Amino acid sequence: MANEITTSLLGTNGGLVASVLSDLMLQQVYDATALSGLGMFIPWTPQGSATMDVTQDAIPGPFTAATSETDGSNITNSAYTTAEFSLAPSLYSRKYEITDLVPIAGGKVDIERMAQKLVQGFALTNTDLICGLFGGVTAEVGTTTVDLNVDTMYAAQYQLNNSASSGTYYCVLYPEQMNNLRHSMRTEPGAMQFDKMTAEMLATRGPGFQGTWNGIEFYQSDSVATANSGADSAGAMFTRGAFAWTAADPRIVQGHINSGDVIFANPLVLLELDRDKTNRRSALAAQSYLSWVMAEDARAVKIISDR
Amino acid sequence: MPAQNMITVSGARRRVESQVREDLLPITPKSKPTPPYFFAHYPNGWTFMEGHGFVPTLCKYPAIPGVNGATLDSSGRVNLSRVKQAVASGGGTVIDARDPRLIREGETEEDAEFFDYVRFYPMVGGARFYIEPGQVPTITARGTVIWNSKEAHAVNIEFRKHLAASGIIRPIHNVEYLRLEDEAQSRVDRARETAGNRPELAFKVEAAEKQLEAIRAEWARLTEADATAASTTGSAKPSRRRTLKPSRGKPDA
Numbered sequence: 001m002a003n004e005i006t007t008s009l010l011g012t013n014g015g016l017v018a019s020v021l022s023d024l025m026l027q028q029v030y031d032a033t034a035l036s037g038l039g040m041f042i043p044w045t046p047q048g049s050a051t052m053d054v055t056q057d058a059i060p061g062p063f064t065a066a067t068s069e070t071d072g073s074n075i076t077n078s079a080y081t082t083a084e085f086s087l088a089p090s091l092y093s094r095k096y097e098i099t100d101l102v103p104i105a106g107g108k109v110d111i112e113r114m115a116q117k118l119v120q121g122f123a124l125t126n127t128d129l130i131c132g133l134f135g136g137v138t139a140e141v142g143t144t145t146v147d148l149n150v151d152t153m154y155a156a157q158y159q160l161n162n163s164a165s166s167g168t169y170y171c172v173l174y175p176e177q178m179n180n181l182r183h184s185m186r187t188e189p190g191a192m193q194f195d196k197m198t199a200e201m202l203a204t205r206g207p208g209f210q211g212t213w214n215g216i217e218f219y220q221s222d223s224v225a226t227a228n229s230g231a232d233s234a235g236a237m238f239t240r241g242a243f244a245w246t247a248a249d250p251r252i253v254q255g256h257i258n259s260g261d262v263i264f265a266n267p268l269v270l271l272e273l274d275r276d277k278t279n280r281r282s283a284l285a286a287q288s289y290l291s292w293v294m295a296e297d298a299r300a301v302k303i304i305s306d307r
Numbered sequence: 308m309p310a311q312n313m314i315t316v317s318g319a320r321r322r323v324e325s326q327v328r329e330d331l332l333p334i335t336p337k338s339k340p341t342p343p344y345f346f347a348h349y350p351n352g353w354t355f356m357e358g359h360g361f362v363p364t365l366c367k368y369p370a371i372p373g374v375n376g377a378t379l380d381s382s383g384r385v386n387l388s389r390v391k392q393a394v395a396s397g398g399g400t401v402i403d404a405r406d407p408r409l410i411r412e413g414e415t416e417e418d419a420e421f422f423d424y425v426r427f428y429p430m431v432g433g434a435r436f437y438i439e440p441g442q443v444p445t446i447t448a449r450g451t452v453i454w455n456s457k458e459a460h461a462v463n464i465e466f467r468k469h470l471a472a473s474g475i476i477r478p479i480h481n482v483e484y485l486r487l488e489d490e491a492q493s494r495v496d497r498a499r500e501t502a503g504n505r506p507e508l509a510f511k512v513e514a515a516e517k518q519l520e521a522i523r524a525e526w527a528r529l530t531e532a533d534a535t536a537a538s539t540t541g542s543a544k545p546s547r548r549r550t551l552k553p554s555r556g557k558p559d560a
Contacts, residue, residue, distance in 0.1 A: 050378065051378070087376070088377070088378045090379060132369045133369075133374065135369070136368045136375065143459060151494075200487070225341070228439070228460055229440055231456045231459065231460060231461035289376070290372075290373050294375060304364075
C-alpha cells in the first residue's frame, strides 16, 4: 500500500497546520475574592483638598444624678469628644497594550477582553487594600505558628463583644487558615460537631464567601498578608465600620478625554483608550482614585495563626 | 568607522543569554509584590511565648498611597506623617527603622540585622517584595518561591525581644501581665469545664495549666530581677509607670 494521506504528510505539504486556536478561551485559576462590600463606603465630596476628614461622633453618656433638689451645681458640662479619620484618594491604575497584528492574526485577546480584565482588577485592588489594613489592628488573638482553631474564633468573638462591637461579624482568613479552622471544626466534640452550621461550613468552596458559622460571615482571600516574618497569616474579624473606603469619581476628568476614547466609565473606574498611530498599537488604561483606612480599631481583631 | 557599526560576515560567537534573571523574585499568585511598611507597638501588645517569656506584638502599617491617610509627596515618596500621627495619638510607638538602638552589640550599621529593618528583594518587572527581619527566599527550578519561615520566625522573635531590651519600647507593665494571666486563667477554667464532661480533652487542661504556671514563673523571675537591680542601683522603686492613688470617698449618711 502506498500514498496514504497522513497528518504528518499533510503537515509537511501544507495541508494541515501544527495547531490552531480553539474558539474557547478559558480563565486560569486565580483568587477573585472581592471584599469592598465589607468596608464602609464614604462618598467622596471634594471641596478643595485631596484629603477628606470624616468625623466620628461623640459617645453618649448616662445622666448624672443631682445632689440637691434646689441646687444643680453638681451637673457640670460634659466633654463632647469626637474622633476622626482621613481619606486621601490616590491614583491606582493598570494598563494593557496590544499591537494591531494580534487581531489581524485572529488572536483571541482583544480590547473587550482587556477591558474586562481591568474591571476585574479593580475588585482585586480593593481586596488587597482592605487586607493590607489587618496588620495595623491592635487587638490580637491566636498563637504564632499554631494552626487556627475554634477556640481562637471564640476568643476573637469575645474580644469584639467586650468592645461593644455590634452588627454582623465578618472574618477574612488566608486559605490555609480556613483549612485549619475547618479541620478544627471537624474534630470539635460535643454540640458544636452536630450543629447544622458546622456541617455546612465543612463543605469545600472556592475563594470568596465561605459560609456563616456562629453568626460570623467567613471570607477567604490570598491577599491576607503574612505576619511575624512570614511564619503566620494576619486575618481579621470585624464589624462594619472597622474599615472605611472611598473612591473619587474619575468621570470628572472625562471632559479632558476624547469621548470616543472613553471605553467605560462609572463612579469607580474609567477605562481610556490610547491609540499610538505611528507604532500601530492600542493601549487601554484604567484609572481609579481609592483610599482605605482603619476607621475604628475597636471594631476589629487581628487573627494570627500558622500560615 | 566605529567598531560597533561595522558589518561583519560572522561575528564572534555569543552564549545565549538566559531569559530568567536568577537574582529577581518571580511574581506568582503566591509571591506578589509587597509594599514598604513600618512597625508600631502599643502598650497592650504583649504575648507570652514558651521559652522566650513576654514578647511584644507589633502592628504593621503598609506605606501605600491612599491607605490610612498616606499620600504621595512631590518627589514621589509616600508621605506617612498622618499615619504615624494617628499611631502616636493612639498611644503607639513607631519603630523607626533607623533607630541606632536597633544595632546590637558587635554590629555596625552596615551588617546590622535589625537596623534598617525595612528591606526588599527586587522582583521581575521592577516590583519589590518587602520583607520582615530574617526572611530569605529560595527560588525553585519551577519558579516558585519558598521562604525560610521557621528560621525567619526565630529572627522575628529576637527582633521583638530586642525592641524591649534596647528600650525602644517600654517593658511589659504589671497591668499587662495581669491581663495575660487572667486570659490564661480563663483558658484553664474553660478547658476544665469542657473536660468535665469529656475526659478525652484532659490534655487541653494540662496544656492550659502549664502555660499559666509558666506565665507566673516568668513574671516572678522578672520582678525578682527588677528588685535585685533596684537594690544594686539604689533605686527603691522597681515599678516602671506612674500608678494613680484613689482619693478616699465618704458616702453620704
